[in-house]
Amino acid sequence: MNAIEIKNLSKQFGSKQAVCGLDMTVPMGAIYGFIGENGSGKSTTEKMICGLLPIGGGSIKLYGKDYTDESVRSKVGVLIESPGCFPGLTVWDNLMLQAANLSVPNAEQEVIKVLKTVRMEGAAGNKYKNCSLGMKQRVGIAMALLGNPKLLVLDEPLNGLDADGMRILREVFLDVVRDGTRTIVISSHLLGELQKVATHYGIIRHGRMIAEMTADELDASCRTYVALQSGDMDRTKQLLFGKFSRVETDAAGDLRVYDATTPEEIVTYLYENGICVTSIRTDKIGLEEYYIDLMKGGKG
Amino acid sequence: MEAHVTFEPISFRKRLKSMLKVDFRRMLRSGLFYILLACALVMPLLMTVMMTMMDGTVSVDPQTGVETVMQGPENTWQNLGTLPGGETMGGMDVFGMCNINMMFMGVCVFVCCFISEDFRSGYAKNLFAVRTKKGEYVISKTLAGVLCGALMLIAYLLGSVLGGAIAGLSFDLHGLTALHLVLCMLAKIFLMPVFVSIFTLISVAAKQKTWLSICGSLGGGMLLFMMVSILTPLASTFFHVVLCLAGGCLFAVGLGAVSKAVLKRTRLV
Numbered sequence: 001m002n003a004i005e006i007k008n009l010s011k012q013f014g015s016k017q018a019v020c021g022l023d024m025t026v027p028m029g030a031i032y033g034f035i036g037e038n039g040s041g042k043s044t045t046e047k048m049i050c051g052l053l054p055i056g057g058g059s060i061k062l063y064g065k066d067y068t069d070e071s072v073r074s075k076v077g078v079l080i081e082s083p084g085c086f087p088g089l090t091v092w093d094n095l096m097l098q099a100a101n102l103s104v105p106n107a108e109q110e111v112i113k114v115l116k117t118v119r120m121e122g123a124a125g126n127k128y129k130n131c132s133l134g135m136k137q138r139v140g141i142a143m144a145l146l147g148n149p150k151l152l153v154l155d156e157p158l159n160g161l162d163a164d165g166m167r168i169l170r171e172v173f174l175d176v177v178r179d180g181t182r183t184i185v186i187s188s189h190l191l192g193e194l195q196k197v198a199t200h201y202g203i204i205r206h207g208r209m210i211a212e213m214t215a216d217e218l219d220a221s222c223r224t225y226v227a228l229q230s231g232d233m234d235r236t237k238q239l240l241f242g243k244f245s246r247v248e249t250d251a252a253g254d255l256r257v258y259d260a261t262t263p264e265e266i267v268t269y270l271y272e273n274g275i276c277v278t279s280i281r282t283d284k285i286g287l288e289e290y291y292i293d294l295m296k297g298g299k300g
Numbered sequence: 301m302e303a304h305v306t307f308e309p310i311s312f313r314k315r316l317k318s319m320l321k322v323d324f325r326r327m328l329r330s331g332l333f334y335i336l337l338a339c340a341l342v343m344p345l346l347m348t349v350m351m352t353m354m355d356g357t358v359s360v361d362p363q364t365g366v367e368t369v370m371q372g373p374e375n376t377w378q379n380l381g382t383l384p385g386g387e388t389m390g391g392m393d394v395f396g397m398c399n400i401n402m403m404f405m406g407v408c409v410f411v412c413c414f415i416s417e418d419f420r421s422g423y424a425k426n427l428f429a430v431r432t433k434k435g436e437y438v439i440s441k442t443l444a445g446v447l448c449g450a451l452m453l454i455a456y457l458l459g460s461v462l463g464g465a466i467a468g469l470s471f472d473l474h475g476l477t478a479l480h481l482v483l484c485m486l487a488k489i490f491l492m493p494v495f496v497s498i499f500t501l502i503s504v505a506a507k508q509k510t511w512l513s514i515c516g517s518l519g520g521g522m523l524l525f526m527m528v529s530i531l532t533p534l535a536s537t538f539f540h541v542v543l544c545l546a547g548g549c550l551f552a553v554g555l556g557a558v559s560k561a562v563l564k565r566t567r568l569v
Contacts (some may be wrong), residue, residue, distance in 0.1 A: 046566075047569060050428075051429060052425055052569045053569070054430060054565060055348055065307070068305075068432050070310060070432050071309045071310065073430055074309045074430050075307060076429055078425070078426060078429040080569065081422065081569065082422040082428075084422030084423050084424075084425050085423070086421050088418065089329065090363055093329070097322050097325065097326065097423075100318055100322045101322050101427055101430070103310065103314055103315075111362070143426060147430075181305050
């Protein structure tokens with residue numbers, strides 16, 4: 001069963017087509033990384049999934065039911081744009097209100113549980129407005145986790161979190177999907193972080209889904225390359241440009257050869273031309289580079 | 301084997317109960333609610349005492365030299381409406397307009413702030429992500445607004461009685477009975493949904509723009525404000541009560557449906 005099945009979804013704001021014939025399939029139990037540039041239609045799609053925006057056309061099914069079905073919607077946890085807390089109330093009161101909204105049985109125990117999950121049990125008595133950005137984000141996650149949701153839709157949940165906060169959230173996400181029935185959709189620009197947890201990806205551009213794949217498929221389609229350094233980088237570059245079709249310099253200053261070759265072949269070739277290689281390794285491009293390549297029109 | 305997920309439907313009663321629980325809990329923790337109640341209690345008290353103290357004071361217009369004698373209240377119940385045989389629109393004193401009926405406009409501050417805070421804080425977004433039925437939201441806000449309005453009316457009545465006692469005003473009902481007073485208050489309380497549903501509609505349309513909802517509500521409320529004194533006089537009978545109850549229900553249902561449609565057709569974030 002798919003947790004989310006979207007067919008031909010569209011949404012227009014005035015003359016701007018925000019989402020245009022979008023198809024999206026999120027399998028149950030997946031952590032779905034929803035990626036796209038600013039203004040590509042990610043948040044609009046997420047808002048439509050959560051029923052916060054009327055859909056322009058197409059259909060959305062959540063766990064096989066129409067997205068307007070009350071029973072399935074009561075099992076959706078949301079963090080979109082902001083956590084949605086009352087600034088004058090404490091973290092505890094905000095969570096208790098949300099628990100009451102969701103008719104959560106044993107609300108107090110449930111609130112304590114979610115606070116522990118996001119490591120916020122010590123800050124329950126703090127007024128929400130006095131919380132730091134990272135704490136607010138964690139309160140938002142705690143709110144979304146209340147009521148044992150089957151689907152979590154999280155828009156930029158990693159924003160404002162420190163390294164420890166991100167690690168905690170990674171653990172939370174992996175824990176949530178462990179039983180195989182719960183699903184998470186995460187949109188984030190922190191692709192390196194996303195790659196650590198996502199099992200599936202959807203890449204959206206100009207309101208259309210341009211690629212949808214599993215983490216394994218992404219791994220297979222990410223090109224390998226040979227990265228090297230030598231005593232004379234300028235000459236090495238010249239030589240490599242003459243022999244290979246795609247050679248680039250990365251941010252660290254290493255030369256990358258993307259053609260199908262081996263380190264041995266490159267070392268031999270450079271040695272024959274009087275160049276001594278100081279370091280060489282084979283690696284794969286990550287999600288971030290794959291995404292940038294895709295946006296530029298490449299194939300990863 | 302593929303995992304299977306089942307979803308249990310939630311009854312209307314359960315959904316409404318949870319929403320009411322949240323709204324009443326929020327209302328009782330809101331500073332604004334207590335400020336409004338305090339205002340409703342203190343305003344008639346101060347007005348009655350101060351106007352009594354100023355009774356008979358002569359002020360002279362420096363330009364025209366015309367003398368004006370300040371007229372204070374003579375009876376405590378003037379805070380609630382015009383007594384039988386009392387002056388009406390022709391010779392209006394300050395209590396002709398500034399009486400308990402102001403609470404019908406005062407409650408708009410509570411309703412507008414209460415609803416706009418939902419949208420400003422993002423609470424509405426969290427709520428509508430898990431609740432598809434917008435009707436319950438409207439019902440819950442209307443009931444919270446009506447309760448606040450009713451409590452403000454009662455606070456104003458208490459303030460008036462206290463003010464009258466402090467100022468030593470008469471409590472004579474001029475031929476009316478305590479039942480008339482009770483019916484008058486009941487009629488006012490039952491009329492409250494008319495105003496609250498107007499304010500709710502304007503607030504859900506204005507969403508997080510508090511200033512717009514308050515201005516719109518004051519404007520919308522003013523259109524019906526004059527009818528309050530006609531529909532809920534001090535000499536109210538059961539007919540007035542039934543009329544106000546019917547009007548309150550009709551407005552709440554009709555405008556509630558419009559508010560629901562507004563929420564359904566507009567973006568919620």
